Amino acid sequence: MQLRKKTLEAVRLNSAHKKKEFSCGEKALDDYLKTQAGQDQKRNVAVCFVLAEDDGTIKGYYTLASDNINRENIPEARRKAMPYKNLPVVLLGRLARDQRYKGTDIGHWLLVDALKQTMTISKTIGIMAVVVDPLHEKAAAFYEKFGFVKLRDTNRMFMAMETIRDAFKGDDKGEREKQ
Template sequence: MTAPSRQIEPLDKRHDRSAFACGSEALDRYLKQQARQDADKHVAAPFVLVYPPATRVLGYYTLSASTVCVDEIPETLTRKLPRYPLLPVTLLGRLAVDQSTKGQGAGTFLLMDALYRALSSATQIAAMAVVVEAKDDQAAAFYRHFNFLPLQPDPHRLFLPMNTIATLFEG
Protein backbone atom coordinates (compact mmCIF):
# COMPACT_ATOMS: atom_id res chain seq x y z
CA MET A 1 0.00 0.00 0.00
CA THR A 2 1.37 3.43 -0.92
CA ALA A 3 1.37 6.43 1.38
CA PRO A 4 -1.30 9.07 0.73
CA SER A 5 -0.22 11.77 -1.69
CA ARG A 6 -0.06 15.26 -0.27
CA GLN A 7 -1.61 18.10 -2.19
CA ILE A 8 -1.70 21.87 -1.98
CA GLU A 9 -5.04 23.46 -2.77
CA PRO A 10 -6.60 26.91 -2.55
CA LEU A 11 -8.29 27.25 0.84
CA ASP A 12 -12.04 26.77 0.73
CA LYS A 13 -14.91 26.00 3.10
CA ARG A 14 -14.42 22.22 3.04
CA HIS A 15 -10.93 22.43 4.58
CA ASP A 16 -10.82 21.60 8.30
CA ARG A 17 -8.70 24.27 10.01
CA SER A 18 -9.92 23.67 13.56
CA ALA A 19 -7.08 21.41 14.76
CA PHE A 20 -4.23 23.33 13.10
CA ALA A 21 -1.42 24.12 15.53
CA CYS A 22 2.01 25.25 14.33
CA GLY A 23 3.34 26.61 17.60
CA SER A 24 2.68 30.26 16.74
CA GLU A 25 -0.59 31.57 18.11
CA ALA A 26 -0.69 34.37 15.52
CA LEU A 27 -0.26 31.98 12.57
CA ASP A 28 -2.81 29.52 14.01
CA ARG A 29 -5.33 32.31 14.62
CA TYR A 30 -4.83 33.72 11.12
CA LEU A 31 -5.64 30.39 9.46
CA LYS A 32 -8.63 29.70 11.70
CA GLN A 33 -10.18 33.17 11.79
CA GLN A 34 -8.89 35.41 9.00
CA ALA A 35 -7.62 33.43 5.99
CA ARG A 36 -11.03 32.78 4.40
CA GLN A 37 -12.01 36.43 4.77
CA ASP A 38 -8.75 37.54 3.15
CA ALA A 39 -9.37 35.15 0.27
CA ASP A 40 -12.96 36.37 -0.18
CA LYS A 41 -11.78 39.99 -0.21
CA HIS A 42 -8.86 39.22 -2.57
CA VAL A 43 -6.37 40.54 -0.02
CA ALA A 44 -4.37 37.30 0.12
CA ALA A 45 -4.53 33.93 -1.60
CA PRO A 46 -4.22 31.16 1.02
CA PHE A 47 -3.15 27.68 -0.06
CA VAL A 48 -3.36 24.62 2.21
CA LEU A 49 -1.55 21.30 2.48
CA VAL A 50 -3.83 18.25 2.80
CA TYR A 51 -3.69 14.49 2.27
CA PRO A 52 -6.83 13.82 0.18
CA PRO A 53 -9.42 12.60 0.71
CA ALA A 54 -8.83 14.04 4.20
CA THR A 55 -9.51 17.76 4.47
CA ARG A 56 -7.53 18.52 7.65
CA VAL A 57 -5.08 21.37 7.01
CA LEU A 58 -1.48 20.35 7.77
CA GLY A 59 0.21 23.48 6.47
CA TYR A 60 -0.51 26.67 4.60
CA TYR A 61 0.92 29.74 2.94
CA THR A 62 -0.44 32.98 1.52
CA LEU A 63 0.51 34.92 -1.60
CA SER A 64 -0.33 38.49 -2.56
CA ALA A 65 0.91 41.25 -4.82
CA SER A 66 3.20 43.81 -3.26
CA THR A 67 6.03 46.23 -3.98
CA VAL A 68 9.48 46.98 -2.60
CA CYS A 69 11.40 50.23 -2.72
CA VAL A 70 14.30 50.01 -5.12
CA ASP A 71 16.54 51.26 -2.28
CA GLU A 72 15.86 48.07 -0.30
CA ILE A 73 17.45 45.85 -2.95
CA PRO A 74 21.23 45.42 -3.02
CA GLU A 75 22.84 47.72 -5.58
CA THR A 76 24.50 44.78 -7.35
CA LEU A 77 21.03 43.63 -8.43
CA THR A 78 19.43 47.01 -9.15
CA ARG A 79 21.99 47.92 -11.82
CA LYS A 80 20.11 45.77 -14.31
CA LEU A 81 16.64 46.95 -13.28
CA PRO A 82 14.66 49.96 -14.50
CA ARG A 83 14.93 53.01 -12.25
CA TYR A 84 11.42 52.78 -10.86
CA PRO A 85 11.03 53.85 -7.22
CA LEU A 86 8.86 50.79 -6.50
CA LEU A 87 9.30 47.33 -7.97
CA PRO A 88 6.58 44.67 -8.19
CA VAL A 89 7.01 41.52 -6.11
CA THR A 90 4.97 38.60 -4.84
CA LEU A 91 4.64 38.58 -1.07
CA LEU A 92 4.79 35.20 0.63
CA GLY A 93 2.95 36.59 3.64
CA ARG A 94 2.67 33.53 5.84
CA LEU A 95 3.95 29.97 5.78
CA ALA A 96 3.23 27.53 8.61
CA VAL A 97 3.30 23.78 9.18
CA ASP A 98 1.22 21.85 11.70
CA GLN A 99 3.36 20.42 14.50
CA SER A 100 2.25 16.89 13.55
CA THR A 101 4.12 17.21 10.23
CA LYS A 102 7.26 19.06 11.36
CA GLY A 103 10.48 17.43 10.20
CA GLN A 104 8.76 15.69 7.26
CA GLY A 105 9.62 18.24 4.57
CA ALA A 106 6.21 19.93 4.58
CA GLY A 107 7.72 23.42 4.91
CA THR A 108 9.97 22.86 1.91
CA PHE A 109 7.07 21.37 -0.05
CA LEU A 110 4.93 24.43 0.71
CA LEU A 111 7.74 26.85 -0.13
CA MET A 112 8.49 25.20 -3.49
CA ASP A 113 4.80 25.26 -4.39
CA ALA A 114 4.59 28.95 -3.46
CA LEU A 115 7.68 29.77 -5.54
CA TYR A 116 6.32 27.83 -8.51
CA ARG A 117 2.95 29.62 -8.30
CA ALA A 118 4.71 32.98 -8.01
CA LEU A 119 6.87 32.22 -11.05
CA SER A 120 3.87 31.07 -13.08
CA SER A 121 1.92 34.21 -12.15
CA ALA A 122 4.87 36.48 -12.98
CA THR A 123 4.48 35.63 -16.66
CA GLN A 124 1.06 37.34 -16.57
CA ILE A 125 1.38 39.83 -13.70
CA ALA A 126 4.93 41.13 -13.35
CA ALA A 127 6.88 40.40 -10.18
CA MET A 128 10.66 40.61 -10.05
CA ALA A 129 11.02 38.60 -6.81
CA VAL A 130 9.30 36.81 -3.97
CA VAL A 131 9.51 38.64 -0.63
CA VAL A 132 9.07 37.15 2.84
CA GLU A 133 9.00 38.74 6.27
CA ALA A 134 10.43 36.08 8.58
CA LYS A 135 8.88 36.21 12.05
CA ASP A 136 12.13 35.30 13.84
CA ASP A 137 15.74 34.19 13.36
CA GLN A 138 14.75 30.54 12.87
CA ALA A 139 12.33 31.43 10.07
CA ALA A 140 14.92 33.73 8.47
CA ALA A 141 17.45 30.87 8.54
CA PHE A 142 14.90 28.61 6.80
CA TYR A 143 14.56 31.09 3.93
CA ARG A 144 18.29 31.82 3.73
CA HIS A 145 18.82 28.06 3.29
CA PHE A 146 16.94 28.48 0.00
CA ASN A 147 19.16 31.43 -1.04
CA PHE A 148 16.79 34.23 -0.04
CA LEU A 149 18.71 37.49 0.34
CA PRO A 150 18.12 40.23 2.93
CA LEU A 151 16.38 43.44 1.98
CA GLN A 152 17.78 46.64 3.48
CA PRO A 153 17.68 47.48 6.35
CA ASP A 154 15.71 44.58 7.97
CA PRO A 155 17.54 41.20 8.01
CA HIS A 156 14.20 39.40 8.57
CA ARG A 157 12.78 40.83 5.35
CA LEU A 158 14.17 38.64 2.57
CA PHE A 159 13.71 38.19 -1.16
CA LEU A 160 14.47 35.71 -3.91
CA PRO A 161 14.76 37.12 -7.45
CA MET A 162 12.36 35.63 -9.99
CA ASN A 163 15.31 34.75 -12.25
CA THR A 164 16.73 32.60 -9.45
CA ILE A 165 13.34 30.97 -8.92
CA ALA A 166 13.16 30.20 -12.64
CA THR A 167 16.41 28.23 -12.44
CA LEU A 168 14.86 26.03 -9.72
CA PHE A 169 12.22 24.80 -12.14
CA GLU A 170 14.20 24.54 -15.40
CA GLY A 171 14.27 21.24 -17.16
Protein backbone atom coordinates in the same frame (compact mmCIF):
# COMPACT_ATOMS: atom_id res chain seq x y z
CA MET B 1 3.04 -5.07 -7.81
CA GLN B 2 4.13 -1.45 -8.04
CA LEU B 3 2.47 1.07 -5.75
CA ARG B 4 1.98 4.61 -7.04
CA LYS B 5 2.66 7.46 -4.70
CA LYS B 6 -0.05 10.06 -4.41
CA THR B 7 0.85 13.41 -5.94
CA LEU B 8 0.78 16.31 -3.49
CA GLU B 9 -1.29 19.33 -4.37
CA ALA B 10 -1.88 22.57 -2.55
CA VAL B 11 -5.38 23.96 -3.10
CA ARG B 12 -7.18 27.15 -2.14
CA LEU B 13 -8.52 27.12 1.39
CA ASN B 14 -12.22 26.21 1.45
CA SER B 15 -14.95 25.29 3.93
CA ALA B 16 -14.07 21.56 3.81
CA HIS B 17 -10.68 22.22 5.42
CA LYS B 18 -10.40 21.69 9.19
CA LYS B 19 -8.94 25.06 10.18
CA LYS B 20 -9.78 24.78 13.89
CA GLU B 21 -7.55 21.72 14.32
CA PHE B 22 -4.46 23.37 12.85
CA SER B 23 -1.58 24.11 15.22
CA CYS B 24 1.92 25.04 14.10
CA GLY B 25 3.08 26.40 17.46
CA GLU B 26 3.03 30.05 16.39
CA LYS B 27 -0.14 31.69 17.73
CA ALA B 28 -0.17 34.41 15.06
CA LEU B 29 -0.01 31.84 12.23
CA ASP B 30 -2.61 29.57 13.86
CA ASP B 31 -4.98 32.47 14.51
CA TYR B 32 -4.58 33.82 10.98
CA LEU B 33 -5.66 30.53 9.42
CA LYS B 34 -8.55 30.06 11.82
CA THR B 35 -9.98 33.59 11.71
CA GLN B 36 -8.60 35.72 8.88
CA ALA B 37 -7.49 33.64 5.87
CA GLY B 38 -11.00 33.05 4.53
CA GLN B 39 -11.86 36.73 4.82
CA ASP B 40 -8.66 37.74 3.04
CA GLN B 41 -9.60 35.45 0.16
CA LYS B 42 -13.13 36.84 -0.06
CA ARG B 43 -11.72 40.38 -0.16
CA ASN B 44 -9.05 39.43 -2.75
CA VAL B 45 -6.31 40.58 -0.38
CA ALA B 46 -4.43 37.25 -0.26
CA VAL B 47 -4.92 33.67 -1.36
CA CYS B 48 -4.36 30.88 1.15
CA PHE B 49 -3.15 27.57 -0.27
CA VAL B 50 -3.39 24.47 1.93
CA LEU B 51 -1.88 21.02 1.76
CA ALA B 52 -4.50 18.75 3.31
CA GLU B 53 -5.36 15.13 3.92
CA ASP B 54 -8.40 13.67 2.14
CA ASP B 55 -10.44 14.21 5.33
CA GLY B 56 -9.67 17.98 5.32
CA THR B 57 -6.93 17.90 7.97
CA ILE B 58 -4.53 20.70 7.08
CA LYS B 59 -0.86 19.67 7.01
CA GLY B 60 0.33 23.17 6.20
CA TYR B 61 -0.50 26.38 4.39
CA TYR B 62 0.94 29.46 2.75
CA THR B 63 -0.45 32.76 1.49
CA LEU B 64 0.39 34.78 -1.60
CA ALA B 65 -0.42 38.43 -2.29
CA SER B 66 0.88 41.21 -4.49
CA ASP B 67 3.20 43.80 -2.99
CA ASN B 68 6.05 46.10 -3.96
CA ILE B 69 9.47 46.93 -2.63
CA ASN B 70 11.58 50.04 -2.89
CA ARG B 71 14.39 49.75 -5.42
CA GLU B 72 16.82 51.22 -2.89
CA ASN B 73 16.41 48.17 -0.63
CA ILE B 74 17.57 45.53 -3.13
CA PRO B 75 21.24 44.58 -3.55
CA GLU B 76 23.22 47.08 -5.61
CA ALA B 77 23.98 44.65 -8.43
CA ARG B 78 20.24 44.22 -9.10
CA ARG B 79 19.35 47.84 -8.34
CA LYS B 80 21.27 49.17 -11.35
CA ALA B 81 19.09 47.21 -13.78
CA MET B 82 15.78 48.30 -12.23
CA PRO B 83 14.31 51.50 -13.71
CA TYR B 84 11.46 52.07 -11.23
CA LYS B 85 11.37 53.25 -7.62
CA ASN B 86 8.74 50.65 -6.60
CA LEU B 87 9.22 47.12 -7.91
CA PRO B 88 6.45 44.50 -8.22
CA VAL B 89 6.81 41.40 -6.04
CA VAL B 90 4.74 38.55 -4.68
CA LEU B 91 4.52 38.48 -0.91
CA LEU B 92 4.74 35.03 0.63
CA GLY B 93 2.90 36.39 3.64
CA ARG B 94 2.63 33.28 5.78
CA LEU B 95 3.93 29.73 5.66
CA ALA B 96 3.22 27.19 8.40
CA ARG B 97 3.28 23.44 8.95
CA ASP B 98 1.10 21.69 11.53
CA GLN B 99 3.12 20.29 14.45
CA ARG B 100 1.71 16.81 13.79
CA TYR B 101 3.74 16.74 10.56
CA LYS B 102 7.06 17.88 12.02
CA GLY B 103 10.00 16.14 10.38
CA THR B 104 8.15 15.42 7.11
CA ASP B 105 9.68 18.21 4.98
CA ILE B 106 6.23 19.74 4.50
CA GLY B 107 7.62 23.22 5.20
CA HIS B 108 10.13 22.72 2.41
CA TRP B 109 7.41 21.36 0.11
CA LEU B 110 5.14 24.35 0.85
CA LEU B 111 7.93 26.82 0.07
CA VAL B 112 8.74 25.08 -3.21
CA ASP B 113 5.06 25.05 -4.14
CA ALA B 114 4.72 28.76 -3.37
CA LEU B 115 7.73 29.54 -5.56
CA LYS B 116 6.31 27.43 -8.38
CA GLN B 117 2.93 29.17 -8.06
CA THR B 118 4.77 32.48 -8.34
CA MET B 119 6.62 31.30 -11.44
CA THR B 120 3.27 30.51 -13.05
CA ILE B 121 1.89 33.93 -12.10
CA SER B 122 5.01 35.64 -13.46
CA LYS B 123 4.13 34.41 -16.95
CA THR B 124 1.05 36.66 -16.83
CA ILE B 125 2.11 39.74 -14.84
CA GLY B 126 5.39 41.46 -14.00
CA ILE B 127 7.02 40.14 -10.84
CA MET B 128 10.59 40.96 -9.92
CA ALA B 129 10.91 38.74 -6.82
CA VAL B 130 9.24 36.87 -3.98
CA VAL B 131 9.40 38.63 -0.61
CA VAL B 132 8.96 37.19 2.89
CA ASP B 133 8.65 38.80 6.33
CA PRO B 134 10.15 36.22 8.72
CA LEU B 135 8.56 36.21 12.19
CA HIS B 136 11.88 35.53 13.92
CA GLU B 137 15.49 34.44 13.38
CA LYS B 138 14.56 30.75 13.11
CA ALA B 139 12.20 31.56 10.23
CA ALA B 140 14.83 33.81 8.62
CA ALA B 141 17.34 30.94 8.79
CA PHE B 142 14.81 28.65 7.06
CA TYR B 143 14.38 31.09 4.16
CA GLU B 144 18.09 31.84 3.97
CA LYS B 145 18.81 28.11 3.61
CA PHE B 146 16.77 28.20 0.38
CA GLY B 147 18.52 31.26 -1.03
CA PHE B 148 16.48 34.22 0.21
CA VAL B 149 18.60 37.28 0.96
CA LYS B 150 17.94 40.17 3.32
CA LEU B 151 16.76 43.45 1.88
CA ARG B 152 18.69 46.53 2.97
CA ASP B 153 17.29 48.59 5.86
CA THR B 154 14.46 46.13 6.56
CA ASN B 155 13.74 42.71 8.11
CA ARG B 156 12.33 41.48 4.82
CA MET B 157 14.00 38.89 2.62
CA PHE B 158 13.67 38.30 -1.10
CA MET B 159 14.48 35.93 -3.94
CA ALA B 160 14.68 37.26 -7.50
CA MET B 161 12.49 35.62 -10.14
CA GLU B 162 15.53 34.75 -12.25
CA THR B 163 16.92 32.79 -9.29
CA ILE B 164 13.60 30.96 -8.91
CA ARG B 165 13.40 30.17 -12.63
CA ASP B 166 16.98 28.89 -12.65
CA ALA B 167 16.25 26.65 -9.65
CA PHE B 168 13.32 24.98 -11.41
CA LYS B 169 14.63 24.63 -14.95
CA GLY B 170 13.32 21.35 -16.33
CA ASP B 171 11.17 20.70 -13.26
CA ASP B 172 7.50 19.87 -13.80
CA LYS B 173 5.05 20.86 -11.05
CA GLY B 174 3.12 17.66 -11.71
CA GLU B 175 6.06 15.46 -10.75
CA ARG B 176 5.88 16.11 -7.00
CA GLU B 177 5.21 12.99 -5.04
CA LYS B 178 3.77 12.38 -1.60
CA GLN B 179 6.28 12.70 1.23
